[in-house]
Amino acid sequence: MTALLLALDLVSAVVTAGAWIAAAVLASGLRPRRSPAGSARDAAATDVPAPDAAAQYVPAPDAPAPAPGIRRRGAWLALALVGVGVAVLVAQLLCTILLAGDGWWFVQEKVVFALPVAVAAAIAVIVVAGPELRGTARGSRPAPGARGRAALVGAAAAGVAGILARLVIGYPMELIPALVLLALVLLSAALAWAVGAGRPKRVVTGLAAFCVLVVVASVGVAWLGSAATPAALSATHEHGAAGPAEAPPGGVSVTDLRTPADAPGTRRVFDLTAAQQQVTLDSGRSVSAWTYGSLPGPELRVSQGDLVEVTLHNTDIDAGVTIHWHGYDVPSGEDGVAGVTQDAVLPGDSFTYRLAATETGTYWYHTHQVSADGVRRGLFGTLVVLPPAGVPESVDLTVPLHTLGTAVILGDSDVASVRDVAAGQSVRLRLINTDQLPHRFTLDGAPFTVVAADGRDLVGPTPVTGTALRIPAGGRLDVSVTVPESGVRLSTNASATASLSLAPGGAEVPRAVPVATGDLDLLGYGTADGQTLPAGDGRVEATMVLDRNPRFLGGRPAYGYTVNGAVFPHIPSIEVSEGNTVRLTVANRGLETHPMHVHGHHVLVISRNGNPSTGSPLWLDTFDVQPGEVWVVEFTADNPGIWMDHCHNLDHAAEGMMMALTYRGVTSPFQQGGTHANRPE
Numbered sequence: 001m002t003a004l005l006l007a008l009d010l011v012s013a014v015v016t017a018g019a020w021i022a023a024a025v026l027a028s029g030l031r032p033r034r035s036p037a038g039s040a041r042d043a044a045a046t047d048v049p050a051p052d053a054a055a056q057y058v059p060a061p062d063a064p065a066p067a068p069g070i071r072r073r074g075a076w077l078a079l080a081l082v083g084v085g086v087a088v089l090v091a092q093l094l095c096t097i098l099l100a101g102d103g104w105w106f107v108q109e110k111v112v113f114a115l116p117v118a119v120a121a122a123i124a125v126i127v128v129a130g131p132e133l134r135g136t137a138r139g140s141r142p143a144p145g146a147r148g149r150a151a152l153v154g155a156a157a158a159g160v161a162g163i164l165a166r167l168v169i170g171y172p173m174e175l176i177p178a179l180v181l182l183a184l185v186l187l188s189a190a191l192a193w194a195v196g197a198g199r200p201k202r203v204v205t206g207l208a209a210f211c212v213l214v215v216v217a218s219v220g221v222a223w224l225g226s227a228a229t230p231a232a233l234s235a236t237h238e239h240g241a242a243g244p245a246e247a248p249p250g251g252v253s254v255t256d257l258r259t260p261a262d263a264p265g266t267r268r269v270f271d272l273t274a275a276q277q278q279v280t281l282d283s284g285r286s287v288s289a290w291t292y293g294s295l296p297g298p299e300l301r302v303s304q305g306d307l308v309e310v311t312l313h314n315t316d317i318d319a320g321v322t323i324h325w326h327g328y329d330v331p332s333g334e335d336g337v338a339g340v341t342q343d344a345v346l347p348g349d350s351f352t353y354r355l356a357a358t359e360t361g362t363y364w365y366h367t368h369q370v371s372a373d374g375v376r377r378g379l380f381g382t383l384v385v386l387p388p389a390g391v392p393e394s395v396d397l398t399v400p401l402h403t404l405g406t407a408v409i410l411g412d413s414d415v416a417s418v419r420d421v422a423a424g425q426s427v428r429l430r431l432i433n434t435d436q437l438p439h440r441f442t443l444d445g446a447p448f449t450v451v452a453a454d455g456r457d458l459v460g461p462t463p464v465t466g467t468a469l470r471i472p473a474g475g476r477l478d479v480s481v482t483v484p485e486s487g488v489r490l491s492t493n494a495s496a497t498a499s500l501s502l503a504p505g506g507a508e509v510p511r512a513v514p515v516a517t518g519d520l521d522l523l524g525y526g527t528a529d530g531q532t533l534p535a536g537d538g539r540v541e542a543t544m545v546l547d548r549n550p551r552f553l554g555g556r557p558a559y560g561y562t563v564n565g566a567v568f569p570h571i572p573s574i575e576v577s578e579g580n581t582v583r584l585t586v587a588n589r590g591l592e593t594h595p596m597h598v599h600g601h602h603v604l605v606i607s608r609n610g611n612p613s614t615g616s617p618l619w620l621d622t623f624d625v626q627p628g629e630v631w632v633v634e635f636t637a638d639n640p641g642i643w644m645d646h647c648h649n650l651d652h653a654a655e656g657m658m659m660a661l662t663y664r665g666v667t668s669p670f671q672q673g674g675t676h677a678n679r680p681e
Helices: 002-029 068-100 108-138 146-169 175-196 201-227 371-377 650-654
Strands: 267-280 286-291 300-303 307-314 324-326 350-356 361-366 380-386 395-404 407-410 416-420 426-433 439-444 448-453 469-471 476-482 488-492 495-503 539-553 556-563 574-576 581-588 594-598 603-608 622-625 630-636 642-647 658-663
Touching: 002 068, 002 108, 002 146, 068 108, 068 146, 108 146, 108 175, 146 175, 146 539, 175 201, 201 539, 286 371, 300 307, 361 371, 361 426, 361 476, 371 395, 371 650, 380 395, 380 426, 395 495, 407 488, 407 495, 426 439, 426 469, 439 476, 469 476, 539 574, 539 594, 574 581, 581 594, 581 622, 622 630, 642 650
Parallel strands: 267 307, 300 380, 395 426, 416 495, 539 581, 574 658
Antiparallel strands: 267 286, 307 350, 324 361, 361 380, 395 407, 426 476, 439 469, 439 488, 448 476, 488 495, 539 556, 581 630, 594 622, 594 642, 603 630, 642 658
């Protein structure tokens, strides 16, 4: 409903602006051009109507006046357009009233700027231009005067300013942008009055030049701000003139926040080599990929309590690579974000990661150096941490979904694949969405149970059937199913060809008709157990308002994805101290879904759109904020470091929707760019 109201409000604003622009153009066209003899003393130009006002208009020989009938019809049409603009303005007011119940984030720029300016402009049009247009329509006045046309132009400018407030400024609407837009509205009206009143050319030229100056200065300031050293990074990166500085007294560097090489646990050693690779898929297609040795990368399957050591080598990925352990809450120095926790691994170099396998569950790994490109090309793999006694299911399969070009790979195949599973056997399917967009998975043929989300077991899950599983970009769900004699079939909305059948004898299971309808809502699934966060040492509350606005990214104009009106790296960090309880409120003003991913922490979902989570405690590392939605999540700040918090549609992150969660006292010796061309998105 919120997204629909936002769309209706925007359409209403466009219709209002369009009606007022058309009315202003019509009113200007009603007034004939005048010869020099009559222009200076035109009664309408001085806004003093006279009984013989028509005689004071002396049209130039080459510009005959519109016929009286045409002028009257034009005036009636202009009046009708004014009425349309005012009526649709009322619709804007109603939309804003309804939206206000969903949160200040959706209405702020309308309440503090767009609507007050539009209402003031509408009053000016009704009071000043209305009588003049009616006079023209009735034939008692040849055309609206300068003040009337200025009011109409001002209203048109106010309508456009309201659109700019919604689409360009967005949230938050601050004082300076509001004053700039207001100045442009007033200057537009003044310029229209000066032209209509026959003011000297220097006055008209001066007002026009001032308008241009305001626009150019505003764009210039925005551009300079995008090129300046961002405060968000200076708060987390301590650099001196001679290079990276040591951590401040009492502080710590991310390079010190690593898993010790002598940490307890059975040592499990893996080598991953990133390289360009030509991969032949099961369909016979050959695709160019970047891989960690295979597509998908090798599954790292370990047991709880193991000490996992992974050495990454780069053969020929010129952009550089890293490994980020998506959803696994490793120490900050192992997080694998280029320019934040390490330098990108360039061709010929290597880097060794260590992580203590303390948490069980389904996870995945991928590059966090130019990740929108790297992950899409194939730099990803899976990580599974088993409990010491294993899982209760007889068969345990990891099934990542990935789109590479036009090929969709489910598991490791881009065609319908089968697996021989005896009737009565239970199967755990570890579903992973490695794409940029949410995908729906359907499991046909038997009831199934969702036993875990984002690596965390659910409490009291129950069997479901005929329901789709919507998994956000980066998210995971573990599903348990007992295979019947007729088998079960796993398919997705991403592909009509890639599927997985589990059946006795390895037979392919036909697609069910009708297919599953509706999505399983995890906020109401399972059993509530009253689990809450432990009492923290202090409380931090932060709001993240997601949108899309024109911005400068690295000095270049772009239609960026914003958080609180800014793009990375100019989004201020969320600063916490160890032990704090952190509450994040995330509101989506835009038209696209944003899967928000907080590194280093799982968050407990408190509510969505004001409706509390009533099912199993839902701990996620990636939560999908759809258009118009507001999510409230909490976590305990128990993992010191510098952590990225970004949209896991990685294209959105690359275009600005990325920020940092920083612990006070933690610094980094790494930075963007440099000799390693670090790009943390």
